[in-house]
Amino acid sequence: MLTRFSLFVIVRAQVSDRELLRRSLAVEAAMEELALVAGLDPTLAGLAGLGAGLDAQLCERNPSRRGALAEEMLRTEGAPVEVAAAVRQCWREADVPALAPLAAALVASHGLIDQIYAVLETDEKLGFVEAAAVAMTLERKGRRGDEPTAARVLACLARLGVTPAAAAELALRGMDRVREDLQL
DSSP states (O other): OOOHHHHHHHHHHHOOOHHHHHHHHHHHHHHHHHHHHHTOOHHHHHHHHHHTTTTTTTTSSOGGGTTHHHHHHHHHTTOOHHHHHHHHHHHHOOOGGGSOHHHHHHHHHHHHHHHHHHHHTTTOOGGGOOHHHHHHHHHHHHHHSSOHHHHHHHHHHHHHTOOHHHHHHHHHHHHHHTHHHHTO
């Protein structure tokens, strides 16, 4: 089986953009935390979180390949089938009920990390980001209807039985755990 260290080496070789690499680490940490409350295997969740960014730069000019290419690469490197499939589903499957739980967690984690980074862009420090504010913003965007990504994240969280506030707290806890790696 593919180890976390081996996958990190592969991701590091494929992703030269430091910010994309840091986001992959943040999603990995959020996935590990979310797995603990969603009844998922934290090791598999972490691998999926880290591997989901594997093809980010490779697919910049061909976004229709996003997820499918990462799945191929992960399978070639010996990743568990459910990890590779979750990465593909995260980027390619729009129907939330059709997502495997691991893929639903991945969609949710990406959305949460994106929302947290949006707050951090306003010169906020990680320690001052409030989970409740992240959750409220996500819920407001999801209700408006003009943010399909937010609505999808909320649907994935509901599918996992995790409230947006609890999920935001978990994502922030994960990011805090790897704060030094994220350079926050």
